[in-house]
Amino acid sequence: MFKHAVVLIEDKHQNMAALKRALTCLGQELNKLTVYRQSKIEKSTSTQNRDEWQEQQSSAIRECFAGFNYDIELSIVFNLNGFDTQEFGRFLEANQCDVILKSNTEHKFLNGIFRGKTERYFVTDCPCPVWIVKPRLWDEDIEVLCCLDIDDKSEINHKLNVDILASGDQLARILSGQLHVIDCFFGEVCSMSFEVEKSGQFKRTTSVQGQHQELIQSYLAGLTLSEHSLHIVSGTPDFAIPDAAARLNAELVVIGNNADHGIMDRLFGDTAANLVSNMVCDVLVIKP
Numbered sequence: 001m002f003k004h005a006v007v008l009i010e011d012k013h014q015n016m017a018a019l020k021r022a023l024t025c026l027g028q029e030l031n032k033l034t035v036y037r038q039s040k041i042e043k044s045t046s047t048q049n050r051d052e053w054q055e056q057q058s059s060a061i062r063e064c065f066a067g068f069n070y071d072i073e074l075s076i077v078f079n080l081n082g083f084d085t086q087e088f089g090r091f092l093e094a095n096q097c098d099v100i101l102k103s104n105t106e107h108k109f110l111n112g113i114f115r116g117k118t119e120r121y122f123v124t125d126c127p128c129p130v131w132i133v134k135p136r137l138w139d140e141d142i143e144v145l146c147c148l149d150i151d152d153k154s155e156i157n158h159k160l161n162v163d164i165l166a167s168g169d170q171l172a173r174i175l176s177g178q179l180h181v182i183d184c185f186f187g188e189v190c191s192m193s194f195e196v197e198k199s200g201q202f203k204r205t206t207s208v209q210g211q212h213q214e215l216i217q218s219y220l221a222g223l224t225l226s227e228h229s230l231h232i233v234s235g236t237p238d239f240a241i242p243d244a245a246a247r248l249n250a251e252l253v254v255i256g257n258n259a260d261h262g263i264m265d266r267l268f269g270d271t272a273a274n275l276v277s278n279m280v281c282d283v284l285v286i287k288p
Contacts, residue, residue, distance in 0.1 A: 001170055004032040006097045006128075009061075010083070011039050013103035018133045019064050021282070022101045025175060032073040034095060035061050040082040054078055085121040092128060099284075101131040104276070123273045123285055124257055129167070132276050132283045136251075142177025143250040144168050147241050150183050150215045152258075156288050160256040161219055164286050168254040169223060171284075179223065180248060182231040184240045185212050209234070238274050245281055252282045 005026055007019045022033060037057055041050060058076055065074070079087070105119055122130045146168035148161045165181070172179040185208050212232050220230070233240045245253050257272035276283045 001167065002026050002029045002098050004034070004095075004097045005030055006034045006036055006092070006095070006100045008036045008038065008100060008102040010103070012105075014060075015103075016060065016064050017135065018101040018103045018131075019061065021131070021133045023064060023068050023070070025171070026099075027068055027070045027072065029174060030070070030072050032075065034075040034077060034097065036077050036079065036088070036091070037061070038079040038083050041080040050080065083118055085118065085125070088121075089126075092126075097128055099129045099131055100126065101133060103133045104135075119276075120273065123276050124270065127287055129287060130285045132285070134280055134282050136280050136282075138251045139249065142172070142175045142252075143180060143248045144172040144175070144177050145180045145182060145241075145245055145248060145250040145253045147237065147253065147255045148181060148183045148216065148219060149237075149256065150212050151185070156258055157256075160258055160286060160288050164254050164256050165219055165223065167284065167286055168252075171252065171254070175251075177251070178229065179225065180229045180231065180244075180250070181216070181220065181223075181225065182233060182241060182244050183212050183216050184233055184235055184237045185209060186234070186236070237271050238278075241275055242279050245279055250281050252284060253279060254284045254286065256286045256288075258288045 005022050007022050009016065009019065019035060022030070039053075041053070057078070061076060062074070065072075077091070081087075100122070102122065122132075146164050148164060149157055150161075168181075169179055171177070209232055216230070216232070231244055233244065235243075241253065241255070244250075253275070255272055255275055257270065272285055276285065
């Protein structure tokens with residue numbers, strides 16, 4: 001599943017955290033790794049200075065491979081004109097990849113209430129799965145949390161749930177970690193409800209939580225989950241998922257994003273954008 005990774009490195013993320021995460025977590029699986037090194041260099045900069053800068057960056061990138069005995073094809077692409085989503089989209093079309101890794105960008109303007117164009121692109125518009133790398137140090141015991149949406153019964157969302165679980169399960173195996181699955185529901189409408197059978201007798205219906213518990217089982221076939229690894233919780237994903245991730249001390253949370261592109265999502269961000277912004281751990285965003 002993860003055979004070609006693209007790592008985006010920007011000037012503000014020169015610690016190579018995303019590249020190191022790709023090598024540490026995916027190195028054994030990858031056949032090819034492309035580093036997309038983007039910067040903004042003044043047009044007045046001499047060709048010699050540009051060449052020297054690119055050589056320095058290439059050396060720093062190759063140094064990250066020291067200590068890893070991986071047979072990976074490395075490609076380094078330089079973009080010195082500043083990041084452009086359309087140009088990057090064309091790059092992805094020409095270089096099919098399985099996942100993009102990039103370091104998280106901190107929002108200072110209004111505490112990140114309004115999402116920048118670049119961040120919105122990677123979380124929502126970019127067609128590839130995107131792994132947002134956070135600076136938090138990982139523990140030895142790795143916890144991977146997969147977030148499903150059982151309420152949305154559309155075919156697109158069903159496939160998205162399947163892909164989330166497949167990605168999370170593979171990563172948990174690669175990392176020798178523990179897989180967790182979470183599904184959120186919006187609480188019970190009432191404390192007790194009944195259906196009327198044909199005989200005129202009353203039959204108690206399953207609670208909302210019970211319905212989610214039953215529906216999620218079809219996704220879990222073939223997975224090895226302990227009773228403590230399945231979390232059916234009441235609350236909205238914006239709050240319940242970060243709470244669960246913090247409680248589990250998760251290193252990686254796998255979410256999906258099939259949100260529409262309405263004006264409110266464009267301004268304030270959808271659930272996936274909010275989760276990426278607010279969680280302290282890494283977030284892998286799977287796309288339809």
